[in-house]
Structure formats: C-alpha cells, structure tokens
Amino acid sequence: KNEVExxxxxxxxxxxxxxxxxxxxxxxxxxxxxxxxxxxxGIVSLFMxxxxxxxxxxxxxTINIQEKHSSLHITASHPRDSAVYICAVWGETSGxxxxxxxxxxxxxxx
Amino acid sequence: xxxxxxxxxxxxxxEGQNVTLSCEQNLNHDAMYWYRQDxxxxxxxxxxxxxxxxxxxxxxxxxYSVSREKKESFPLxxxxxxxxxxxxxxxxxxxxxxxxxxxxGTRLSVL
Numbered sequence: 122k123n124e125v126e127x128x129x130x131x132x133x134x135x136x137x138x139x140x141x142x143x144x145x146x147x148x149x150x151x152x153x154x155x156x157x158x159x160x161x162x163g164i165v166s167l168f169m170x171x172x173x174x175x176x177x178x179x180x181x182x183t184i185n186i187q188e189k190h191s192s193l194h195i196t197a198s199h200p201r202d203s204a205v206y207i208c209a210v211w212g213e214t215s216g217x218x219x220x221x222x223x224x225x226x227x228x229x230x231x
Numbered sequence: 232x233x234x235x236x237x238x239x240x241x242x243x244x245x246e247g248q249n250v251t252l253s254c255e256q257n258l259n260h261d262a263m264y265w266y267r268q269d270x271x272x273x274x275x276x277x278x279x280x281x282x283x284x285x286x287x288x289x290x291x292x293x294x295y296s297v298s299r300e301k302k303e304s305f306p307l308x309x310x311x312x313x314x315x316x317x318x319x320x321x322x323x324x325x326x327x328x329x330x331x332x333x334x335x336g337t338r339l340s341v342l
Contacts, residue, residue: 151328162268162319164333207273211328217262217281218289219331223273 124148127208127222134229140195142225144208147189151211154219155182155193158205167193167206198229234258237322237334243342244309244316252307252337254322263305264323264331267291274321280305309339317341 125146134140144153152171158164168175168182170191175182179198184191195202208222235256244250256263265277276289280299294313299305305324309316322334 154331156333162321162336162338164321164323166330166332169330209331217279217328218276221274 123222124212124220125208125210125222127206127225129225130223131226132228134198134227136199136229136231138198138229140198140202140227140229142193142206142208142227144191144193144222145189146191146208146210146220148210148215148220149213150186150189151213153184153191153211154207154209155191156207156209158207158224160204164207195227200229200231203228235322235324235332235334237320237337239337240335242337242339244339245342247311249308249310250316250339252309252320252322252339254305254307254334255303256305256322256324256332257303258324258326258332259302260324260326260332261302262325262327263299264325265289265295265297265305265307266321266323268319268321268336277307277320 128143154169155167156164170184179196181194205224205226207224209219238253262281264279266274275291277295278297280286286297286299296308317340320337323331325331
C-alpha cells in the first residue's frame, strides 16, 4: 500500500462544475504539497500546507492532520484546468525526500 | 528570472552510449533532485543532493550517476547500464523541506 493515496485516479467534469480531489496519507508529515502537471509535462507547485486551508483564485486546499487527509477543490472548473494533480508529503521520517501520490488525471470538457 | 533550466528538451541515446542531462538553478537552493516519470505513472526519485559535493541514491539509482560540484548545477548521466532509459526526466530544487520547484523536463528516447 502506498503511503500517499489519491482518489479518484481519473476525473472528467463539465465546465463550471465544482471539483474535489482527495489525498490520504499513512505517515506523520510536516507538510503537504499539491502540484499540477500540465499536458506538456511541466510541474508547478500549487500549495504547500501543514494545517487548515489555503486559497488561490479558484483553487482551495484543505488539510486535516488528525485524519491524515487533504482535499484540493476547484471551483467553476474550466478546460484549462485539465491536468494531472499530484499530492506529495514531507514525511516526518523521510529526511529530504518527498513522497508522491500517483496523481489524478482531470479532464474538464467545454 | 529565477528558476530551473533543464536541457536539452529532447534527447536520443544510441545503444551503449552514456548521455548527460543538464539541470541548472539560480534560486540559491541547497537541495536538488532528479525524478523519472514513465507514461501514465507517478514520479520516482533517482538521486538527490542536499549540499555541494554530497548526494544520495533514491529509489531507482541503478544505471544513473550524478555530480554536485556547484550549488547551481546537478547533472544526471544515464549510463549504458540503464537498459530501459526511455522516460521523462524532471529536475527539481528546494530550500530544505520547502516548496519544490521543477524544471520543464527532458524526454529521453532510445534510437
């Protein structure tokens, strides 16, 4: 079993829909990353959070440390949001290594 | 502009050949990383370095080598011992256990 599990693996939505991607982890962490990988392959960091909630534009990330769970929400989704969304954690015992989830492929249709 | 530059964008390797992928950062980050990504798969760690002249193996280091002679540079050599090198290679850097910044990647194929 992976230490970081994402669901769903694939998600198709219609433009304008509210989208939620989930990340569960089984280890103690100091922080959690949400990353976006564009169709061309480039990866950008969306959020790094260790508690509560962060918001940037139409993106919202939440984390519940006690439940070892994080969610990434996209409001008013748009076709340009189509990408792979990756959850990664800085484990308390993983030193300088991130532990990655397998990613969620999001497709938003017009 | 600050960032991570990977080159080349596309690379082709002949049988028995070693090839080197370049990664340069001007973010003044101490830590640098190399990841491999196969189609439809997640990121796997090849090597990482927390400080100049020091580096550690990741999960799939066999057939690869690295050096860290300068803070800004962390080149990856794919040796002839790597029998299945075709993949997308991503370099990243961070200041300690903080946000990781990624390069645009290099796609390596075998001729």
